[in-house]
Amino acid sequence: MVATTRNVKEFGKVAVLMGGDSAEREVSLRSGSAVLAALQGAGLDVHRFDPRERPITELVTDKFDRVFIILHGRGGEDGTLQGALDCMKIPYTGSGVLGSALSMDKIRSKQIFQATGLPTADYRVIRQHESVDLAAVLEELGGTVMVKPSLEGSSIGMAKVSSVEDFEHALQEAFKYDSNVLVERFVNGKEFTVSILADKALPSISMTTPRVFYDYTAKYESNKTEYHCPGGLPAEAEKKLGELAVKAYKALGASGWGRVDFMQSQQGEMFILEANTVPGMTEKSLVPMAAKQSGLNFKELCLTILETSFRTGA
Structure with missing residues (x-):
């Protein structure tokens, strides 16, 4: 998977939107700092931009050409920011308004999965x-x-x-x-996740934790969480899981990059939990892990994600 064939000047002036006001602010700041450093290392004209500290209208007045969205949760992942950027005619990474809003809403996501015949728990x-x-x-x-x-x-x-x-x-x-x-x-079994990059599935990851479930602590703070990439499925099952992840992502109208989470029952059946349109990009995050398994380092991953701004958004 090629990161990009573009000259760095084609990206123009790039804002990395991080932080914000959601409950996931701290994780977003960590993700954003990692992305910022990677894009700076690639030679891009890239700048930190925290909507808590300055109005997003300054994206226009400061003449940014495109935006790398790494705001997790409300106000960054739910379609509101995407709508504002559309109005300002500033291209951005990842999903548009509808895909972002539907993916953020776990209830609407479940309804769409059921309506389209995709497996999800009652x-x-x-x-x-x-x-x-x-x-x-x-x-x-x-x-x-x-x-x-x-x-x-x-x-x-x-x-x-x-x-x-x-x-x-x-x-x-x-x-x-x-x-x-x-x-x-509750589906009693193993948790899997499949990252989506350039609308294609990356190798699956399976996670195990001694905690009650794969919660915030297990995701971001614990040293006892174990990750396996690829996730340990037979080749045919791995292929089907990747195809299911892409179907689920497209059913929600999501695009570009993201992640789809699953639970596998004791009988081996996969159930879709949810989709994430702006997943974490920290040192413990899953998308970088899957990208590395596919042969992309972190800098190449960030460039590939930024490439999605040329075909989504404004």
Whole structure:
């Protein structure tokens, strides 16, 4: 996979959007700093840009030619920024407004996966202040569920529960982040992720953690999380998983680059969890790991992602 055949001058003046105001700000700053250093090392005219510190209208007044979006979560990954950049006619990396918005919304994503016949675990939606028989929901979904705020990333606000008492507490925590909460049947098995780059699947990665599930700590802080790339599947199963990831990504209208997460049941069936249109790019992140397995170093990966700004966005 070739990073780019363009001369560095063709990219023009590039802003790396990082930080922002979401719950994932710290991870975004780490991702953005890594991307900034890589693009500087490639000789590009690239600059740090934190929307918390300056209005995005300065992208126009400072005459930036394109934007590398590495804002995770709300305000960067949910379509709002993409819409603003479209209005300002500034090209940007990755998915457009619709793909970003749908991928960020776990509930809408599940509905689209079901409607298009893609495998995803059974679920219920619980809305704040709604009266719900939690015992009945637990029974309906197999006794153990994952509770997830619909519009958060990095496993923020998530919990695994199997009792009504824990369920109530998990909902209270999830409602701190969102008024709509996804309650999903727990799939007991191994977690996989497939990175998408230039609309093609990279080698899968499987993750194991001693924690209850692959949560924020396991992703960004723990030294005990183990990663396997490729994920250990037979060649045919690896191929099918990659194809499934691309189908899921396209079903949401997402494009360019990103990541699709899966759970594999004890019977070997893959269930789509969600898609991420602006995944992490830190030293512990999964997209760089998969890219390296494909023969791309971090600098080449960043250039390939920046290349998507020539065909998406404005």
